[in-house]
Structure formats: structure tokens, C-alpha cells
Amino acid sequence: MFGKLSWAAIPFDQPIPLIAGSIVIFVVLAVIAWIVLSGHLPYLWREWVTSVDHKRIGVMYVLLGLVMLLRGFIDAIMMRSQQAFAYRTPGYLPPEHYDQIFSAHGTIMIFFGAMPLVIGLMNFVVPLQLGVRDVAFPTLNSVGFWLTATGALLVNLSLVIGEFSRAGWLPYPPLSELTYSPGVGVDYYLWALEISGVGTLLAGINLITTILKLHAPGMTYMRMPMFCWTALASNLLIVAAFPILTATLTMLVLDRYFGFHFFTNEAGGNMMMFVNLIWAWGHPEVYILVLPAFGVFSEVVSTFSRRPLFGYRSMVAATMAICIISFTVWLHHFFTMGGGADVNAMFGIASMIIAVPTGVKIFNWLFTMYGGRIVYSTPMLWAIGFMVTFVIGGMTGVLLAMPPADFVLHESLFLVAHFHNVIIGSVLFGAFAGYAYWFPKAFGFRLHEGLGKAAFWLTLVGFYVVFVPLYIAGLSGMTRRLQHFDVAAWRPWILIAAIGILIMACAAACQIAQLVVSIRQREALRDQTGDPWNGRSLEWATPSPPPAFNFAVLPNVRGEEAYWGMKQRALEQAKLGEEPAYVDIEMPRNSPTGFVCAFFATFMGFALIWHIWWMVGLAALGAYATFVVFAWRDKDEYIIPAETVARIDRVNRSARNAVLARHEGAP
Amino acid sequence: MTAVDATAGGSDPYRLGHDQESPTRQRTLGHADRGLVSKRIVTAFGFWIFLLSDIIMFSAFFAAYAVLVGETAGGPSGRELFNLNNVGIETAALLLSSFTVGLAGIGARAQSGSWFYGAMTATFILGAVFLSIELREFASMIARGAGPTRSAFLSAFFTLVGCHGLHITVGLLWLLTIMAQVLAKGYRADILRRILCFGLFWHALDIIWVGIFTVVYLMGVAL
Numbered sequence: 056m057f058g059k060l061s062w063a064a065i066p067f068d069q070p071i072p073l074i075a076g077s078i079v080i081f082v083v084l085a086v087i088a089w090i091v092l093s094g095h096l097p098y099l100w101r102e103w104v105t106s107v108d109h110k111r112i113g114v115m116y117v118l119l120g121l122v123m124l125l126r127g128f129i130d131a132i133m134m135r136s137q138q139a140f141a142y143r144t145p146g147y148l149p150p151e152h153y154d155q156i157f158s159a160h161g162t163i164m165i166f167f168g169a170m171p172l173v174i175g176l177m178n179f180v181v182p183l184q185l186g187v188r189d190v191a192f193p194t195l196n197s198v199g200f201w202l203t204a205t206g207a208l209l210v211n212l213s214l215v216i217g218e219f220s221r222a223g224w225l226p227y228p229p230l231s232e233l234t235y236s237p238g239v240g241v242d243y244y245l246w247a248l249e250i251s252g253v254g255t256l257l258a259g260i261n262l263i264t265t266i267l268k269l270h271a272p273g274m275t276y277m278r279m280p281m282f283c284w285t286a287l288a289s290n291l292l293i294v295a296a297f298p299i300l301t302a303t304l305t306m307l308v309l310d311r312y313f314g315f316h317f318f319t320n321e322a323g324g325n326m327m328m329f330v331n332l333i334w335a336w337g338h339p340e341v342y343i344l345v346l347p348a349f350g351v352f353s354e355v356v357s358t359f360s361r362r363p364l365f366g367y368r369s370m371v372a373a374t375m376a377i378c379i380i381s382f383t384v385w386l387h388h389f390f391t392m393g394g395g396a397d398v399n400a401m402f403g404i405a406s407m408i409i410a411v412p413t414g415v416k417i418f419n420w421l422f423t424m425y426g427g428r429i430v431y432s433t434p435m436l437w438a439i440g441f442m443v444t445f446v447i448g449g450m451t452g453v454l455l456a457m458p459p460a461d462f463v464l465h466e467s468l469f470l471v472a473h474f475h476n477v478i479i480g481s482v483l484f485g486a487f488a489g490y491a492y493w494f495p496k497a498f499g500f501r502l503h504e505g506l507g508k509a510a511f512w513l514t515l516v517g518f519y520v521v522f523v524p525l526y527i528a529g530l531s532g533m534t535r536r537l538q539h540f541d542v543a544a545w546r547p548w549i550l551i552a553a554i555g556i557l558i559m560a561c562a563a564a565c566q567i568a569q570l571v572v573s574i575r576q577r578e579a580l581r582d583q584t585g586d587p588w589n590g591r592s593l594e595w596a597t598p599s600p601p602p603a604f605n606f607a608v609l610p611n612v613r614g615e616e617a618y619w620g621m622k623q624r625a626l627e628q629a630k631l632g633e634e635p636a637y638v639d640i641e642m643p644r645n646s647p648t649g650f651v652c653a654f655f656a657t658f659m660g661f662a663l664i665w666h667i668w669w670m671v672g673l674a675a676l677g678a679y680a681t682f683v684v685f686a687w688r689d690k691d692e693y694i695i696p697a698e699t700v701a702r703i704d705r706v707n708r709s710a711r712n713a714v715l716a717r718h719e720g721a722p
Numbered sequence: 723m724t725a726v727d728a729t730a731g732g733s734d735p736y737r738l739g740h741d742q743e744s745p746t747r748q749r750t751l752g753h754a755d756r757g758l759v760s761k762r763i764v765t766a767f768g769f770w771i772f773l774l775s776d777i778i779m780f781s782a783f784f785a786a787y788a789v790l791v792g793e794t795a796g797g798p799s800g801r802e803l804f805n806l807n808n809v810g811i812e813t814a815a816l817l818l819s820s821f822t823v824g825l826a827g828i829g830a831r832a833q834s835g836s837w838f839y840g841a842m843t844a845t846f847i848l849g850a851v852f853l854s855i856e857l858r859e860f861a862s863m864i865a866r867g868a869g870p871t872r873s874a875f876l877s878a879f880f881t882l883v884g885c886h887g888l889h890i891t892v893g894l895l896w897l898l899t900i901m902a903q904v905l906a907k908g909y910r911a912d913i914l915r916r917i918l919c920f921g922l923f924w925h926a927l928d929i930i931w932v933g934i935f936t937v938v939y940l941m942g943v944a945l
Contacts, residue, residue, distance in 0.1 A: 191764050256775055264768035268759050294775045302782035306881065315870050315877035316795075317786060323793025323874030332782060683899060691912070 058666035059239065064217045069152065076215035105645040107193035108603055109182050112200050114497055116175025117490065123167040123207055128563060130160035132556055139553035141539035142546050153538040154221035155240065159210065161224025162244060166251060167207040172486040173347045174258050177286045180493060181262060183594035183601065184280045186271025186610045186617065189643060191264035194685070197649030199257035205653045206251025209660050213243040220244040225333050226307065228318035228326045233311045239664050241311065245304050246660040252301050259293030262286060271593070273612035280592040281364055284371050285350030288378040289343050296339035303332040327392055334385040342381040344478070346374060348485025349416055352438045355488050356420045358588050359435040360427030363616055366419040373412035380409045390458045391465050399458040406456035410449055417442060433507035437488035440515045441480055448476030451526070469529025472522045479518055495587045499599045500577040506569035513562035520555030524548035584710050591619040598707040604642055604695055607704035608635040629715060631708055637701040641692045648685045652678060762915055769919040773926045780930050783885055784937060787878040795873035800942025803868055808859055809939045812852050816931050819848035823924045830917045833909045842901050845924070849894050856887050879938065886934055889927050896920055
């Protein structure tokens with residue numbers, strides 16, 4: 056009846072996951088109870104869960120990303136503390152649990168922390184910057200988000216029901232095959248990623264279509280803000296790379312569920328094929344994450360240096376060059392495969408070449424700052440911290456790109472330090488910069504600057520205190536994923552790294568405090584004008600938060616930095632343009648399709664993990680029924696009458712007129 | 723920081739990032755000057771992007787097949803298993819169905835019920851013929867002990883060809899849904915867009931089948 060599921064799946068004998076799981080369940084239930092009892096449920100359902108508004112979906116993506124970031128960070132604290140204790144002792148985490156923790160840490164951070172943050176920012180910002188009212192496929196956008204949430208739910212479910220994978224964040228066979236991983240851990244990993252991978256693919260298709268097909272009049276490709284370009288490159292990579300992940304994981308599923316022989320040791324299976332295929336997705340994935348972060352930094356550096364982005368065209372060229380070259384370097388993740396000197400040299404050189412366009416970008420940002428009047432706000436601090444940190448990470452990367460050096464440093468903590476150096480330095484810093492930069496746009500008030508700066512400095516310092524010792528330990532031969540060790544020379548470095556993670560924990564506390572304090576002081580931090588940073592792109596032309604339709608009248612773009620041009624014209628003439636003729640606006644109607652799809656996907660994933668076949672069939676039927684019901688609906692749009700549009704836009708215009716008047720009053 | 727200091731430091735004396743409204747740029751305005759494109763174009767474009775991603779997924783299965791084609795583990799190879807007559811009938815049925823789905827698209831746009839339903843029914847029958855021959859081939863291979871668990875080659879074969887067959891199955895289900903929808907709702911703009919997408923989907927499956935026919939069957943028999 057329930058497949059492999061029985062009471063033995065609940066870890067009654069393991070206090071740590073049981074207590075952690077109970078606390079999470081308690082908190083989730085308490086939040087749900089509070090929502091229901093205080094009567095917020097209808098609001099939540101109407102305005103968020105069923106919303107197809109790209110801004111709302113973007114905010115939900117970011118929220119999911121932040122929560123999962125915290126979850127992955129707790130894993131990181133457990134790993135660092137385990138290693139700090141486990142010198143010639145077993146420590147407090149048994150090996151089978153420690154292996155689950157490092158697997159969950161990587162999986163959660165990449166797929167459910169970094170990806171939702173990046174996709175959320177793109178979802179929120181790109182239509183606003185292009186001057187349009189929504190993405191190309193609003194309901195599909197909601198489906199994509201909820202499928203991602205399903206994946207995150209399944210991974211976290213493994214904490215209390217069953218176990219998670221012990222095979223690392225990329226489940227290399229033959230370890231991940233049924234012979235060596237007979238439990239449900241790898242299955243949790245596989246189905247969580249298969250389902251959320253579909254969600255990511257939908258988001259990618261949606262954003263490409265939006266960027267290439269929907270623009271405000273006059274918004275040509277070479278006038279798009281840099282963030283839109285990097286979003287385009289990132290989504291092209293999603294569409295080109297995620298199908299490979301889906302196919303590869305499907306092959307592993309077939310091996311595990313039906314006894315196929317893609318990657319097994321017997322009957323001609325080839326485990327190196329898995330490693331090749333997974334990295335053919337995995338390396339582009341790095342750039343899927345990092346390119347939007349580059350876009351955020353481009354916006355932030357230019358806004359807070361009060362200058363246009365230096366070398367816009369070279370930046371576009373560098374972005375697209377990275378987009379293509381990122382598909383030609385995957386083998387540098389396993390130089391030790393035995394591909395031979397020629398193969399390794401080819402991929403080593405390609406890996407070094409990809410540093411060139413990245414270097415172009417760094418110089419462009421530096422030249423943008425050069426001679427500018429730099430405002431050291433929180434987003435700008437993240438951007439500057441990124442440039443320093445990322446260059447160091449890039450240099451250790453070029454070092455690792457040399458096959459002879461890689462043979463020595465392969466699978467060492469040096470490698471671990473390197474990729475954390477680039478991913479934290481770029482993606483995490485970029486996500487936090489974007490979060491601080493666009494938060495006022497999303498919610499109408501700014502984040503507390505003092506706590507934001509404190510979080511930045513603690514993160515930066517904590518980051519170096521954690522990872523510089525790991526570089527050194529790695530150079531002295533310490534390999535990754537050690538549950539315990541007995542080499543005295545490594546011990547001091549591991550202890551320093553443990554201190555570093557405490558500093559980073561303080562940074563995380565500052566981030567949470569910043570959000571709480573900012574919400575409480577929101578009246579003082581209110582963004583009255585919609586343009587709190589003196590911005591340059593079109594999202595700052597809308598009020599904060601923007602109305603559902605974003606723009607009352609689609610802006611007429613006359614050059615690069617569309618909003619800056621409008622603002623300058625308004626300042627020169629000391630008035631806004633004439634009030635436009637408002638017309639009715641058609642907007643997509645809310646739809647529970649995404650949520651219902653994810654509901655069935657969750658059951659299907661769970662049933663597949665536990666081999667509950669009747670539930671798989673039932674969930675598939677439900678998903679098909681959802682599709683038919685969605686296809687059958689007659690009205691997919693509603694009208695916002697011209698009077699409402701006019702009323703909302705006049706508020707925005709009067710706020711901006713007030714600014715102009717004050718500006719006139721001042722000399 | 724408010725928008726009050728809107729002009730503070732806003733100067734760009736060297737016009738480094740700017741190229742505003744220079745005469746040479748006007749020529750590149752092209753596509754965007756027309757404003758928003760039609761829903762039909764947007765939907766079909768997005769669906770094409772999806773189809774490209776689907777083709778990339780198939781390319782991963784093709785790559786796996788190419789790597790594992792020689793790994794028969796002492797079991798049968800393609801030369802012993804494939805029957806080109808059956809594959810010929812499959813190919814003919816599928817290519818013909820691409821033609822009929824084209825007719826269905828024209829019929830829908832002309833709002834001609836007989837053409838639309840007739841051509842869709844023909845497409846369904848041809849697809850079902852294809853699918854039944856494929857399933858019979860699979861069943862006979864499994865009965866002869868040449869199932870997907872026999873060797874890595876057969877795993878890759880069943881996955882690649884089976885994935886295409888699964889797409890055909892989903893396509894047939896989609897086809898019936900669309901026919902029911904036209905019956906219930908008529909030739910509405912959004913339904914016409916779906917028919918367009920279905921046509922693209924069906925043609926893309928044909929393209930993939932040409933690859934399978936060549937790489938798996940023709941080369942398999944020749945090798």
C-alpha cells in the first residue's frame with residue numbers, strides 16, 4: 056500500500072534530525088495557524104499564491120531563496136563545527152549523517168538558495184527594466200515558481216521522513232547506484248531536482264521570450280540595461296543546459312528503478328559518461344548563477360558612481376562570450392579522468408580564456424567608478440567587496456585550470472575554498488546587492504543602512520576567515536568531505552575556519568535583524584518618489600511598489616539609460632511631460648494552476664521516492680486534469696479601467712512633480 | 723538619499739556610456755519600434771524555445787547512445803535486433819502524419835470543421851499506428867531476452883527510442899484534448915495558438931525521428 060514507506064523511515068533513534076525536523080514542523084504549523092486564525096489566508100491566496108504578477112512571483116522566489124540559504128548555512132555550521140571537534144575523535148556527527156549534510160548543503164545552496172535568488176531578481180526586475188507590463192507567459196511563471204518550491208519541499212522532507220543522499224551534491228555513480236546507495240536518499244535528490252529542473256526550464260523559456268519579444272517602444276537590444284543582457288545570457292544557458300541535467304538524472308533514475316545499465320559497473324555501463332554529462336550542465340550552471348550577479352553589479356556600480364556604465368558594448372560582448380565559452384570548459388572538473396594530455400590542454404586553455412571576458416567586466420566596473428562620485432551605500436559595498444573577492448577566486452581558478460596543478464589539488468580543500476570564493480564572492484554578494492538595491496522598489500521602503508553595512512563587513516571578514524585557512528589546509532593536502540582527521544598540521548586552520556563561520560553567523564543575524572528593523576521603521580524609510588537611489592533604468596520610473604500594470608503608458612525609449620534621459624529632460628524643462636491619455640489596460644487574471652500543479656507534483660515526487668505506485672498514477676491524473684481545467688477557462692484577462700489607471704498614475708506624477716518643485720526651489 | 727539630488731554628479735562629459743540619439747543609431751531601431759508583438763508570435767516563439775530545449779534533452783540521450791552502442795555485454799547488437807521493414811512503416815506513418823497535422827492547421831485557420839477534424843483524426847490514427855508498431859517491437863525484444871536491462875547498449879536504445887515514443891503518446895493525448903476543445907469552444911484565438919504549437923511539436927518529433935531512424939536503425943544495421 057505505501058511502498059517502501061513505514062514507521063522506520065522516521066529517524067526516532069537520531070536526535071539531531073528529529074529535533075531539527077520537529078522544530079521546523081512546529082514553526083511551519085505555527086505560521087500556518089497564525090495565518091488562518093488571523094484571517095490572512097484569503098489575502099495570501101488571492102494576492103500571492105495564485106498571483107501571476109511577475110513582481111509577486113519574483114518576491115516569492117527571493118523569499119524561498121533566503122529561507123533555503125539559511126537552511127544551507129546551518130548545514131555549513133554543522134560541517135565546520137564537526138571538523139573543529141573531530142580531531143582524533145569521531146566528533147558529534149556520525150559519518151552517514153555527515154555525508155548527508157554535505158550533500159544537502161551543496162544541493163540546497165545551488166538549487167534552492169542561489170537559483171531562486173537569481174531567478175527571483177530577474178523575474179522582478181527584467182519586465183520593469185524593459186518597460187513592459189508582465190513576462191511573456193504569466194501563468195507559466197507561477198507554475199515554474201511552485202515547481203521549484205516543490206523541489207525545496209521534497210529535499211527538506213528528507214530531514215524527517217527517510218534520509219537524504221550521501222553521494223555529494225552531484226551524485227556520482229557507481230556510489231549513487233542502487234548497489235551502493237540502496238536507501239531513498241538519492242531518490243529524494245533525483246526527484247527534487249527533476250521537478251524543480253522543469254520549473255527552472257519554464258522560467259528560462261519565459262524570460263528569454265520576454266527579453267527577445269517584449270519591449271517598450273524604442274527599447275532596442277543595444278539600449279537594454281546591462282542586467283537584461285546578463286539575464287538573457289543566463290536564461291539562454293538555462294534552456295541549453297537544464298535539459299542535459301534532466302536527461303542525465305533520468306538515466307540515473309532508470310538505472311536505480313528499472314535496472315538499466317547507463318552508469319553501472321556491469322553490463323557495459325560507463326560511469327564517466329555521467330560525470331561528463333553532469334558537468335556539461337554543471338559548468339554552464341555556474342554562469343547561469345554568476346551572469347545575473349554581474350548584471351546586478353553593473354546596475355549598482357553605475358548608479359552609485361553616478362555615471363553610465365563604462366564600455367556598455369564591450370560588456371554586452373563579454374557577457375555573450377562567456378555564455379558561449381562556458382559550454383567548452385566542462386572537462387576541467389575532472390582532469391584526472393585520463394582523457395590524455397591533448398584533451399586536458401584543450402580544456403585547460405579554454406578555462407583560462409573564459410577569464411578574459413570576465414576580466415573585461417572587472418575593468419569596465421573599475422573604469423565606471425573611476426572619476427565618479429561614489430556613494431558607499433550597502434549595495435555598492437557588496438559590489439566593491441565582490442570585485443576584490445572575485446578576482447582572488449578567479450586567480451585560484453586559473454591556477455586550478457592548469458592540469459598539472461589540478462592533479463595535485465584535485466578534491467582538496469583548496470578546490471572547496473576556490474569555488475566558495477567565486478560563488479559566495481559573486482552570486483551571494485550579487486544577490487545581497489540586488490536585494491538591498493531593489494527592496495525599496497518591491498516594498499516601498501528602504502532597508503536599514505547601518506545593519507546592512509554591518510552585515511556586509513561581517514560577511515566579508517567572516518568569509519576570508521573561513522576560506523583562507525581552507526586554501527592553506529588544502530595546499531597541505533587536506534581532502535574535502537572528511538568526517539574526521541588526525542593530521543596535526545591541519546588542525547589550526549580548521550579551528551580558524553570555525554571562528555570564521557561564527558562571524559558569518561553574526562552576519563546572518565544582522566541580515567535578519569535588518570529586515571525586522573526595516574519593517575518596523577518602514578515609515579521613516581519610506582520611498583516617496585519611486586526613485587530612491589537616483590537610478591538610471593526604467594524600473595525607477597514606476598512608483599514603489601509598482602502598480603500591477605507597472606507602467607500606466609508604455610514609456611517611449613529614446614536612448615540608453617532610458618529613465619536617466621527622461622529625468623534629465625524633466626529637470627531641464629522643470630516639468631514632467633504632458634499627462635498622457637490613459638486607456639484601459641488588460642492584465643492576466645490570477646490562476647491557482649501553478650499551486651495546484653505543484654500540489655500534484657509534490658505527491659508524485661513523494662510517491663516515486665517511496666515506490667507508492669497508485670499515488671503516482673493518481674497524481675499524474677490530477678496534473679492532467681489541472682492542465683485541462685486551465686485550458687478550458689474562458690476569461691484569462693481582466694480590464695483595469697482607464698480611470699483607475701489615471702488615478703494611480705496621478706499619484707506617481709504628483710510625487711515626481713513635488714521633487715521637481717523642490718529641485719526648482721533649491722539653487 | 724532621495725531623488726532631490728537628481729542632477730548631482732550626473733554629468734558624463736566624455737559620453738562614455740552614451741550614444742544617445744546619434745544618427746547612426748536610428749537605423750538599428752528595427753524590431754522594437756513596432757512596439758509589442760502579437761500574442762501569436764510570442765506564444766509560437768516561446769514554444770520554439772521549449773522545443774529547442776527538448777531537442778537538447780534528446781541530444782543527451784543520443785550522446786549516451788553513441789557512447790554505449792558498442793557495449794552489448796555479450797548480448798545482441800542492433801544488426802541482430804532491428805527490422806528495417808517495420809521501421810520503414812513507422813517512418814512512413816510519422817512523416818505522413820506531419821503532412822496531415824499541417825492540413826489540420828490550415829483547416830483550423832479556415833475554420834473548416836471537416837478538414838480540421840478529418841486531418842486531426844488522420845494524424846491520430848497515423849500516430850497510433852506508429853506507436854503500436856514501436857510497442858510491438860519493444861515487446862518482442864523483451865520477449866527474446868533483449869530488454870533494457872540486458873546491456874548498456876539496450877538501456878540506451880530503449881531510453882532514446884522510448885523517450886520519443888513517450889513524446890508521441892503525450893502528443894496523442896494533447897491532440898484529443900485539442901479536438902475536444904475545438905468541439906466545445908470553437909476556433910477561438912487562444913485555441914488556434916494551441917493548434918499552432920501542437921503542429922510545431924509534432925513536426926519537431928518528426929525531426930527527432932529522422933535522427934533516430936538514421937543514427938539508431940540505419941547505422942545500427944550497417945554496423
